Amino acid sequence: MSGPTTYSLTVNGRAVEVQADDDAPLLHVLRHDLGLAGPRFGCGVGLCGACFVLLDGSPAPSCDTPMWSVIGKTVVTVEGLADGDSLHPVQQAFLDEQAAQCGFCVSGVLVSAAALLAAEPRPTEEQVAGSLDRNLCRCGVQRRMVAAVLRAATGAGPDGHSPGDES
Amino acid sequence: MTLPPHLAANPRLSRWLHVTADGTVTLRTGKVELGQGILTALALIAADELDVDPASVRVVAASTALGPDEGPTAGSMSVADSGSAVRHAAAAVRALFLDAAAVRLGSDELTVRDGVISRTDGAGTTTYGELASHVDLDVDADPAATPKPAAERRLTGSDLLRLDLPDKVAGRPRYLSDLELPGQLWGRVVRPPSPAATLRDADVAGAQALPGVVAVVRDGSFLGVVADDEHAADRAADQLRRDATWSEHETLPDEDELSGYLRAGPSTTFTIDEAGGPGEAPERTVTATYSRPFLAHASIAPSCGLARWDGDDLQVWSHSQNVFGLRAAIAQALGIDAARVQVEHVESAGAYGHNGADDAAFDAVLLARAAPGRPVQVRWSRSDELTWSPFGSAQVVDLTAGLDAGGRIVSWDCDIWSQGHTARPGYAGAPGLLAAAHLSGGAPLPAPVDPPPERGAGSARGAVPTYDLPVRRIRGHRLEQVALRTSSLRSLGAFTNVFAIESFVDELAAAADADPLDFRLAHLSDERGRAVLSTAAERAGWSGRERGGDVGTGVAVARYKKGGWCAVVAEVEAVSEVRLRRLVLAVEVGAVVHADGVRNQVEGGAVQAASWTLKERVRFDRTRVTSVDWETYPILRFSEVPQVDVVLLDRPDLPSVGAGEVAQGPTAAAIGNALAAAVGVRVRDLPLTPDRVLAAMDA
Ligand code: FES
Ligand code: FES
Numbered sequence: 001m002s003g004p005t006t007y008s009l010t011v012n013g014r015a016v017e018v019q020a021d022d023d024a025p026l027l028h029v030l031r032h033d034l035g036l037a038g039p040r041f042g043c044g045v046g047l048c049g050a051c052f053v054l055l056d057g058s059p060a061p062s063c064d065t066p067m068w069s070v071i072g073k074t075v076v077t078v079e080g081l082a083d084g085d086s087l088h089p090v091q092q093a094f095l096d097e098q099a100a101q102c103g104f105c106v107s108g109v110l111v112s113a114a115a116l117l118a119a120e121p122r123p124t125e126e127q128v129a130g131s132l133d134r135n136l137c138r139c140g141v142q143r144r145m146v147a148a149v150l151r152a153a154t155g156a157g158p159d160g161h162s163p164g165d166e167s
Numbered sequence: 168m169t170l171p172p173h174l175a176a177n178p179r180l181s182r183w184l185h186v187t188a189d190g191t192v193t194l195r196t197g198k199v200e201l202g203q204g205i206l207t208a209l210a211l212i213a214a215d216e217l218d219v220d221p222a223s224v225r226v227v228a229a230s231t232a233l234g235p236d237e238g239p240t241a242g243s244m245s246v247a248d249s250g251s252a253v254r255h256a257a258a259a260v261r262a263l264f265l266d267a268a269a270v271r272l273g274s275d276e277l278t279v280r281d282g283v284i285s286r287t288d289g290a291g292t293t294t295y296g297e298l299a300s301h302v303d304l305d306v307d308a309d310p311a312a313t314p315k316p317a318a319e320r321r322l323t324g325s326d327l328l329r330l331d332l333p334d335k336v337a338g339r340p341r342y343l344s345d346l347e348l349p350g351q352l353w354g355r356v357v358r359p360p361s362p363a364a365t366l367r368d369a370d371v372a373g374a375q376a377l378p379g380v381v382a383v384v385r386d387g388s389f390l391g392v393v394a395d396d397e398h399a400a401d402r403a404a405d406q407l408r409r410d411a412t413w414s415e416h417e418t419l420p421d422e423d424e425l426s427g428y429l430r431a432g433p434s435t436t437f438t439i440d441e442a443g444g445p446g447e448a449p450e451r452t453v454t455a456t457y458s459r460p461f462l463a464h465a466s467i468a469p470s471c472g473l474a475r476w477d478g479d480d481l482q483v484w485s486h487s488q489n490v491f492g493l494r495a496a497i498a499q500a501l502g503i504d505a506a507r508v509q510v511e512h513v514e515s516a517g518a519y520g521h522n523g524a525d526d527a528a529f530d531a532v533l534l535a536r537a538a539p540g541r542p543v544q545v546r547w548s549r550s551d552e553l554t555w556s557p558f559g560s561a562q563v564v565d566l567t568a569g570l571d572a573g574g575r576i577v578s579w580d581c582d583i584w585s586q587g588h589t590a591r592p593g594y595a596g597a598p599g600l601l602a603a604a605h606l607s608g609g610a611p612l613p614a615p616v617d618p619p620p621e622r623g624a625g626s627a628r629g630a631v632p633t634y635d636l637p638v639r640r641i642r643g644h645r646l647e648q649v650a651l652r653t654s655s656l657r658s659l660g661a662f663t664n665v666f667a668i669e670s671f672v673d674e675l676a677a678a679a680d681a682d683p684l685d686f687r688l689a690h691l692s693d694e695r696g697r698a699v700l701s702t703a704a705e706r707a708g709w710s711g712r713e714r715g716g717d718v719g720t721g722v723a724v725a726r727y728k729k730g731g732w733c734a735v736v737a738e739v740e741a742v743s744e745v746r747l748r749r750l751v752l753a754v755e756v757g758a759v760v761h762a763d764g765v766r767n768q769v770e771g772g773a774v775q776a777a778s779w780t781l782k783e784r785v786r787f788d789r790t791r792v793t794s795v796d797w798e799t800y801p802i803l804r805f806s807e808v809p810q811v812d813v814v815l816l817d818r819p820d821l822p823s824v825g826a827g828e829v830a831q832g833p834t835a836a837a838i839g840n841a842l843a844a845a846v847g848v849r850v851r852d853l854p855l856t857p858d859r860v861l862a863a864m865d866a
Contacts, residue, residue: 021398028398037345038338042467042516043549047797050467078338091336098328098763101204101771103335104342104467104516132805136797138467139517140774141767142808 007067011036012080020067027051027062030077038078038107042136049135052108053077059112059134078107081114090114093152094145101139109135113149122153170310173197173252177235178307183256184213185304186264190282190296192217192224197237198249199229199488199512200331201519204768205240207329208761209253215322216257216314218279219295226330229512231494239489239591250760250823259312260304267298317758317819329764331514343471343486343513348542351473352381353397354534355404357390357411358551359605361791362651363418366390369411374403382537383407387607391534393543417789419650425561426458429584434644439583439627443638449569449577453678456566457667459853461785462559462656463800468516469552470523472531475542481508482542485528486515489591493525496592497532500603519775520655521591523547523556526601533602550795555601558785559656560586560615562626564667574679576690579639581630583664586646587615588625590654601652615653617645617660623728629661629832632668633726634690651785651792658831661727662776663853665832666839669723670851673840683840684709684722691724695755698816699734700724702753706814707736712844717741718748721840723833730824731756735773737837738809741845744857747777747809747838754813754829757821765826766813772827773811776834778803782854 004019011034018033025044030036030053039062042050046064053062054076062075081088090113093099100106109132116123116131123131128149129142137145170178177183177197185193194213200206206226214221227234237249261279268284269275276287285292334341359366366388374392375383379399384391392407394400420428473484481503487493490510498505510528518524527545535543547555562585569578592599595613604612617625624630627643676686684704691697703709704722712720717740724734731754738749754769782801786794794800835853843849848863 024398028396031345032396036338037340040342040468041344041546042469043797045549045796048467048549078336082337087336094336095328095332098332098767100329100332100335101767102201102467102514102517103332106335107338110336110338126806129806129808135805136467136802137805138465138519138775138802140771140778140803140808142774142803142805143770143811144767146805 005067007071009070009072010074012076022066022068024067025063026053026065026067026070026075029067030062030075036077036079040104040107042104049108049112050105052111052135054111054115057115057118059115078110081110088114089155090117090149090152093148093155097144097148097151099141099144099148101141105135105137109137109145113152117149117153123149125150170308171248171251171255173235173237173248174255174308177237180256180260180306180308181304182233182235183253184260186260186295186299186302188296188299190219190223190294192219192295194224194226194253195230195234196226196249196253197229197235197491198240199490200514201240201488201517204329204761204764206331208764209249210330211322211761212250212253213257215320216254217261217295219282221322223282229490231490231508231510236491239492254314255312256308258314259308262309262312263302263304264295264298267302268293271298341514342468343473343484343515344468344544344546346473346484346513346544348473348475350540351542351544352393352395352538353400354391354393354531354543354545355400356530356534356545356547356551356602357392357404357407358555359388360413361415363416364388364413367412367414369407371407371410373410374407377403377406384534384537386533387605387609389533389602389605391530393534393538415790419787419789421789422460422787425460426456426563426584428650429561429563429586429646432644433647434584435647436642436644439641439643440631441640446638447571447577450572451678452567452569453675454567455671455674455851456563457663457670457851458563459561459663459666459779461561461651461653462779462783463553463785463794464519464522464556464656465553465800465802466516466518466522466556469547469549470527470556471515471544471546472524472528473542473544474528474531474535476535476539479503479507481532483508483510483528483532484513485510486513486518486524487528488518488521488524492592493528496525496598496600497529500529500598500600501532519657520559521557521589523552523601525592526555529600529602553795553800554792557590557652557654560588560626560653562660562663564663566667566671568671568675570675570679574681574686576634576636576675577638579632579636581641583626583630583643583660585626585643585660586649586653587617588653588655588659589618590615590652612652614647614649624660626660628659628728629664629725633693633696633724634672634687635692657772657775658727658828661725661828662779662831662835665723665725666835666853669725669833669836670839670849673721673843674849682711687722687724695732696724696726699732699753699755702814702816703734703736703751706753706812707751709736712840717845719841719844719846721837721842721844723836723840725833727829731826731829733769733829733833735830735833735837737834737841739838739841739845741842741860745781745842745855745860747781747807749810749812750777750834750837751812752814752830753816754826755816755818756826756829757823758819759815759817760823762815765815768826769813769830770811772830773834774803774808776831777809777838780835780838780853780855782856784854
């Protein structure tokens with residue numbers, strides 16, 4: 001294997017340079033080199049969604065994304081969904097609906113939901129559930145989470161925010 | 168008045184509560200957050216009793232060094248046990264502060280609101296914060312301190328927002344795997360490839376030579392690596408796995424013949440309940456057998472542990488359900504004095520019983536020995552989590568009942584076949600830590616046991632029907648030697664027992680030509696049971712089993728241990744797949760402390776039970792466990808989750824009991840009954856997969 005390489009990418013709107021092995025997973029670099037604990041390790045092989053980030057706008061498993069494949073790309077983690085101190089509407093909706101138990105899956109679910117709302121500001125219930133199907137939740141909070149995403153979507157209208165704007 | 172048991176065991180008030188000059192109240196409990204909001208409920212109780220703003224209460228993690236010892240956080244007893252202790256401790260603290268306020272304000276006619284203590288005549292006020300330095304909490308709780316009567320509680324029953332969720336939706340570090348201490352290293356264990364495998368040989372040089380590797384540990388069949396970052400640890404573990412050879416043995420039963428395995432023995436047979444004589448001869452007899460397979464905890468986070476040796480002293484951070492139990496087990500396994508071991512709780516993903524948390528902590532302890540003075544974090548892989556965390560036991564239930572000419576149950580006979588349902592640290596006199604059995608000279612883990620009846624039993628949990636059955640005979644048979652390690656998984660034996668009982672009651676109703684709801688009500692005189700059953704039926708618009716087309720409706724009811732009641736109505740559509748469309752639950756768990764928390768737990772429990780019922784099964788061949796990832800161990804996904812309605816019946820006059828497990832059994836049975844109504848044949852072996860439905864239709 002080769003030694004560490006310097007990578008340039010954009011993370012949560014900031015240009016960053018990090019040293020990493022080519023085969024190091026993006027998740028590792030986010031958590032350890034960039035201090036972003038939001039993406040969580042759940043399976044390491046792209047099957048649970050706990051580590052999801054937006055990669056050029058689409059949800060992707062950072063656990064299964066090697067550094068060599070993200071050169072020059074834009075990464076948004078759950079920490080990057082909020083606009084400074086003001087939460088993304090879907091994060092706020094998760095608080096309003098109390099849509100979590102242990103919360104370990106929540107980062108990844110929020111990332112998937114934000115991507116959906118960016119593409120489809122008024123999704124149906126089936127669309128929400130379908131777009132979260134790659135995210136697993138063992139605590140059984142799926143109904144509340146779907147309700148929260150729908151709340152974020154409808155809440156977006158009156159005050160003019162489109163929930164997807166930030167991402 | 169006497170002290171609640173947990174307070175009597177830890178009477179020193181300063182172990183529970185601390186007040187600082189800024190008015191912050193620190194609450195320490197022996198209970199740990201398992202993801203269900205228990206700490207929020209306890210904070211609410213303390214705030215209510217003290218009359219302070221809940222926002223001023225800070226709940227800190229359980230710790231063997233500082234907090235009370237309340238045993239494990241398990242069996243849905245947190246609010247019942249810890250809640251009453253916290254309530255009484257807070258009442259005692261409040262009384263001490265009122266005494267101090269009376270001196271300061273020159274009157275003992277006082278009221279308290281939001282942490283402000285005022286003379287009732289308005290002639291002076293003070294606060295908890297101002298008095299903090301004058302009140303000594305290093306005293307034992309006064310048994311005479313009386314908590315408020317239920318009617319005066321202001322916060323209880325309210326929908327306080329969970330204290331931990333803002334961090335969680337913002338993605339802030341919160342979990343054990345996020346904790347990074349100065350000088351921290353990362354460890355990985357290379358587990359044997361199968362439950363009975365032993366290490367034949369390992370060439371450690373390859374892993375040792377990799378960049379970033381600090382140590383390779385080999386002791387008996389225990390293999391591990393320590394590295395200075397997580398990626399290097401993963402790489403070294405992969406290398407070591409390639410360089411190790413194992414002796415493997417065919418020790419596992421046939422996964423399609425679990426019933427034969429569980430019945431084969433040797434078993435311990437015990438009577439669970441017996442009443443009535445032979446009685447009248449039944450008009451007809453019905454017999455059926457039900458089963459579930461082994462189930463995995465399948466927590467969304469793999470188990471994690473962190474440990475540091477400082478000379479002879481050991482500091483451990485764990486998401487264990489019982490930090491005191493873990494401390495004792497580690498000390499026993501290492502042959503050291505427990506006083507030298509300190510364990511602190513740090514949250515991880517949801518735990519639904521005894522998972523790999525304690526084992527991962529001990530892994531960290533063993534690997535940290537190779538790097539004295541440095542904290543070492545061990546995180547399991549997903550496949551280790553699914554194959555090495557203890558499973559919930561497979562179980563088989565044989566039922567036979569007699570019906571009289573009028574369609575009443577006149578006799579009930581039940582035999583339960585199972586492995587034990589607990590192997591928590593310290594069970595059967597052993598440390599019960601996985602790696603301890605792999606170390607050279609390590610004793611094998613004893614067969615799992617069952618908690619005693621007074622703690623809710625194990626395979627026998629939920630085995631005694633809640634119906635009026637004058638003649639009954641219920642026996643358990645627990646295997647004395649097991650092929651797979653099992654321990655507590657949410658509701659233990661109650662899930663299978665209630666699935667069996669409530670499926671069987673439906674079959675009896677059919678034999679008696681009665682509506683399943685009417686048949687249950689005719690045999691259930693307990694008012695609380697009738698209340699949940701009628702409420703669920705009403706909310707679901709119960710009108711018999713058939714809905715027409717391919718849709719069926721099923722009902723089930725049960726009491727969980729000696730605690731809460733839950734009735735479920737399920738609606739299932741069976742076309743090419745089994746589609747669970749809706750669950751309606753009516754739940755009564757005594758006085759409701761944190762209503763939204765109870766609803767969330769009941770709903771989560773029902774969804775998890777639906778997942779067990781429809782999809783889950785630990786897979787294995789004769790040597791290895793083969794369900795190693797989310798493809799081979801599928802759980803319910805978003806688009807498969809049904810609509811769930813929860814109706815809460817509040818009984819402020821009754822003590823609060825747990826809600827986390829009430830839904831497990833009745834949900835399974837209601838789904839099974841709905842499926843039977845939809846397809847016209849009954850599947851008695853879980854999970855209720857399309858294959859099983861087709862097989863039942865062909866039979
Ligand atoms: S941890 Fe990346 S998908 Fe599971
Ligand atoms: S909230 Fe625990 S896994 Fe989703």
